[in-house]
Amino acid sequence: MPDTVYSFCRDEDGAITIDWVVLTAALLGVTYLASSLIGTGTMSLRDEISIAIDNHTVGGNF
Template identity: 45%
Template sequence: MMKFIANFRKDEDGAVTVDWVVLTAAVVGLAVAAYTSIETGTTALTGTTSTFISAQDPNLP
């Protein structure tokens, strides 16, 4: 039993999995933050463009 516990403590395979989970969560978090920023900017730009186009008179020469 002591040999099993000693081998279990030396085994680091699970630690690599935990590292990848943490890194993946960080990448997903950054992607969500970037998406939110881009969405906010494009919504504002679309609104400004809509206002500008609505103010134009198509009957002018």
């Protein structure tokens, strides 16, 4: 029985799977953070452009 537990603890077959799961989760977290920051900045810029267009008057003489 102790030999089985020792060999199980020394086995590294599934270690690469855990590495990929952690790396993928980190990549998804960074992607979500970046997209939320870009989305917030884009909405702010959209609001500023909308206000500028609303305040602009177009003359009747072309």
